[in-house]
Amino acid sequence: MTPKDETALAEAIRDAKGPLRITGGGTRPYGRPVVGEALSVSKLSGINLYDPGALTIVVQAGTPIKTIEAALKKENQRLPFEPMDHRALLASKGEPTIGGVVAGNISGPRRISVGACRDFLLGVRFVDGAGNVVKNGGRVMKNVTGYDLVKLMCGAHGTLGVLTEVALKVLPDVACASTVVIEGLDDARAVAAMSAALGSPYEVSGAAYDPINGQTMLRLEGFANSVAYRAESLGRVLEPFGQTSVVEGKDSAALWTAMRDVTAFADRVGDVWRISVKPTDAAALFAHLGVDAAQYDWGGGLIWALVPEGSDLRSRIGDVKGHATLIRASEATRAAIASFHPETPAVGAISKGLRDKFDPRGILNPGLMT
Secondary structure (H helix, E strand, O other): OOOOOOOHHHHHHOOOOOEEEEEEOOOOOOOOOOOOEEEEEOOOEEEEEEEHOOOOOEEEOOOEHHHHHHHHHHOOOOOOOOOOOOOOOOOOOOOOEEEHHHHHOOOOOOOHHHHOOHEEEEEEEEEEOOOOEEEEEOOOOOOOOOOOOOHHOOOOOOOEEEEEEEEEEEEEEEEEEEEEEEEOOOHHHHHHHHHHHHHOOOEEEEEEOOOOEEEEEEEEEOOHHHHHHHHHHHHHHHHHHEEEEEEHHHHHHHHHHHHHHHHHOOOOOEEEEEEEEEEHHHHHHHHHHOOEEEEEEHHHOEEEEEEEEOHHHHHHHHOOOOOEEEEEEOOHHHHHHOOOOOOHHHHHHHHHHHHHHHHOOEEOOOOOOO
């Protein structure tokens, strides 16, 4: 089913006789496989309101990210949270949509400096599992009364409701971006260097480490003179870790696109896991796991790990605090191994209560997050 508007979507959900598999651009096939009729929001597309002066944009859920970014670029603005494009990593097609980004709380390297997708979400409209249209939030900050369903829907992966419209805060784009690079550090020293950079006053907007190329990367953004001054100053801060170099312009942007989209694993055989941990635990955990390859983002707080097909990496993490999400694997592996980290009993009880409330028939992406 591909409803043409919100009213038709509500009717389709209200009249559904069984489970529904919610789809948008079709670029992120992960989570437990959902058995049910496909329900696409791809026709709910378009920008309903864009006020550059108020740094606000309101768009329908099926709107492609490229459409939004093109409109923002004309006004020298951007989505602050730098959403990942999964197509290369997952060998998927289609177009990433804003509904999928919000449903998954998809955020890229800049999250460490500005926040995640949910931090820029102002309002939502969605259809719950009973076919009711629900609106929460608004077009300005601090406009939420009662339950904050805006944050609740962000990261729910369509299990509580089907998004139809989202309102987002945007930010001005930057004039210049450069990357300070240190070569040849091991994992522990790379994490220490990233921590030193992030603790400096030089406003690092990205901190990543690529063991494959042996590069530790620190991104600086802003006006050209400011970026040049901060790059030089950051180089002095990082002197204990080795000599630095500066990558500028398109070459700098390419480094961060590759890091954001994990393209280093795109053509390599194996499953891909996404592990969130304290940066200080990252190097020891990587050594303990013994994975085929890895890359670090968010100053070491996010590890992308490549492992042999069918490996249950979560069972090898042990007592390290954090969580692991299976992002790329065969359908058989995703059916056998929970893609999302198991919830504690207390959190699980809250999740069940929410699903019972918003999807009493259990028809929206059932089992996806179990």
